Amino acid sequence: MASIVRGSVKDYDWGIVDGLAAWCGGPTGRPQAELWFGVHPASPSPVVDEHRNPTGGHLADLYGVDQVPLLVKLLAAAQPLSVQVHPRAALAAQSWLAQQEPGSQQILADSYEKTELIVALEPFEAFVGWRSLPKTIEILADVPAAAAAVEYLRAGQVIAAIRALLAMEDVDSAVRLLPAAVRAAGMPADECAAYDMVVSTYPGDRGALLTAMLQYVALETGSAIYVPAGVPHSYIRGLGLEVMTTSDNVLRLGLTAKPMFIDEALDALDLTAEPQVMTLNVGDAITPAGAPFAVTLLDGRAGEQSPERIESGRYRLVLSIEGSTSVRFADDEPAHAVVLDPGSAAVLAVDEPALLVSTTGLAALVEDRNITS
Known part of the structure; x- marks a missing residue:
């Protein structure tokens, strides 16, 4: 049968206190920011089925990145993440390759591209992609210290312009003026509230000024946004399902106490790439243009449904989000099905058979799009 795994929890400060308790074993009284399902060495998923891994190891003990090319997360943000x-x-x-030289600064976590999709499980807010230049100019023109930018x-x-904002001297007063500048530019109330939150959470942080250059996006439950590599972004708050290539490469420009490598981050920026906002139709795969993966939400909350057949020939992960989810190989009898509770996932390598999936609640199917014959 498929490998059955649980998520590996990350308690970053920006997480919601006990925000992932329903999927990670219960409350801890601490922020629960992310739950990782994959083989990335920073937090590989524990395997919980005794048949596949009786020693209680991790998914990375069974597969490498080439076999598990995608990283799936549940993300719960109480406050803005870094730009x-x-x-x-x-x-x-x-x-x-360059940082493998002795004495080199360690900037990246791995050698892979990171491109990602966030699906809103509850209303979700983010700054993603470039705001139009005229509107950015209108906002920053009301911040005198940003005149050079x-x-x-x-x-x-x-x-x-980004370098000018990051080199600004009178940054404290400039950041304090930002919410008023956003309101004066006629931005909607929810966007203005997001800027209030950014400034109160990160007073005096130059990264707050960079958000004036980014689009504000409010996702309703079931909507999604695809973020190609090179697109600047900062997730603000909300609960979502995140799917990405197996990488933890993050180059930060602000709203963080973590190390920032400004030159490298600016080199990574793509001034022409754009995010894609889309709405999920339950049962239909989301396949963003250029994305190396597809995501499908299966919803059984309205009543019994026929099992979904998931073909072989590609990497697949089925994550139970709500209710119970049943998975079995297509040629197996129903009695051989494995039932996933919320927060557990079935992982299938490219050479494993077709799968039948059904759920009484909500489940996510993630598939690699680099399909082999």
């Missing part, structure tokens, strides 16, 4: 960007494949490989923007020099 960040992920490198494309060529830059990630080049930078990773505004001039660069008027000349179409986006990277120079």
Whole structure:
């Protein structure tokens, strides 16, 4: 049968207190930010079925990154994450190779591109992709200390404008002025509230000014946004299902106390790539243009449904989110099915058979799109 795993929890400060308790074994009284399902060495998933791994090891003991090319997370954000960007494949490989030299600064976590999709399980807010230049200029023009950045923007020099914002001297007062500048530009109430939150959470942080250059996106439950490598973003708050390539490469530009590598982050920025916002139709696969994966939500909350057949020839992961989810190989008898409770997942390698999946609640099916014959 497939490997059955649980998620590996991350308690980053920006997480919701006990926000993932329903999926990670219960409350801890601490922030629960992310639950990882995959083989990334930073937090590989524990295998819980005794048949596949009787010693109680991790999924990484069974498979490598080539066999498990996707990392799936549940993400619960109570406050904004850093303004960040992920490198494309060529830059990630080049930078990773360079940092293997003795004495080199360790900047990346691995050698892989990171591209990702976030599906809102509850209303979810984010800054993602570039705001239009005229609107960015309108906002920052009301922040006197940002005058140099505004001039660069008027000349179409986006990277120079970012450098000017990050080099600003009177940053405290500039950040305090930002919410008023956003309101004066006529932004909606929920976006203005997001800026209030950013400034109160990160007073005096230059990264707050960078968010004026980014689009504000409010996702309703069931909507999703695809973030290609090179697209700047900062998730603000909410609960979501996140699917990405197996990478933890994050280059930060602000809203963080973690190390920032500004030159490398600016090199990774893509001024033309755009995020894709989409709405899920239950049972239909989300296949963002250019994405190396597909995501399908299976919803059995309205009553009994026929099992979904998931073909072989690709990496697959089935995550139980709500209720119980039954998985079995297509040629097996129903009695051989394994039932997943919320927070557990079935992982199938490319050479394992077709699968039948049914759920009494909500489940996510994640598939690699680099399909082999």
